[in-house]
Amino acid sequence: MQNFRCVGALAALALCAGFGATQAQAQAAGYVGEARLATPAAAPVAQTISGVDWRCEGDQCQGAAVRRANLDGVVRECKKVVAVIGPVASYRSGGRELTAGQLRACNKAAIQVQTARN
Template sequence: MQNFRCVSAIAAMAVFAAGSAFAQVPGSKGPGSFRGEARLVTPTAVPVEQTIGGAAWRCDGDQCQGAAARKGNLDGVVRECKKVVAAIGPVASYRSGARELSDGQLRACNKAAIQMQTARN
């Protein structure tokens, strides 16, 4: 009986260690990581790389992807979208993790960000 407990404890520790090692793998989708995707209204002529809100964004054509090891703030998905649009231009779609903007949210994102760009110029 005691051998069974010892084996169970060792197995539990092995599972815990394997889970901890997996969570530390660079590029894994850890609990605090950020992954975003956007499709631009107007494709870029050349690939563009920019840091926006602490995330590294790369756009090639009309496809953009953003990633960060940690999500640096508690912004809502529409506010995140506005920051991206202000930096790289209007988007036709925007996704942050599992959240995707609706058509109405996209209109609000593009409109507000374009107004911010106009005010700066």
């Protein structure tokens, strides 16, 4: 009977240790986003958008943040990015990639911002 208690305690300890490691890994990973610009940037671009540091070279952009408190949906998040860096051909965030219809809605924000600036 004692052996079963020890095994059970060890299993619980291993489970808790594994959960702690997984949780620490998730926190260390933070936020990661990717976008491909519709028109490549002539020079490297670096902008902070809603607490996320975005860097673009050519048509490839990557966003990263250690923590992200924003609970925006992926389309709303994309709209914030395109309002600053311009229209995108693809957008991925949190393991989700925008569909063609979602990209159109996202890029519409960039067109509205550019029109308002002119």
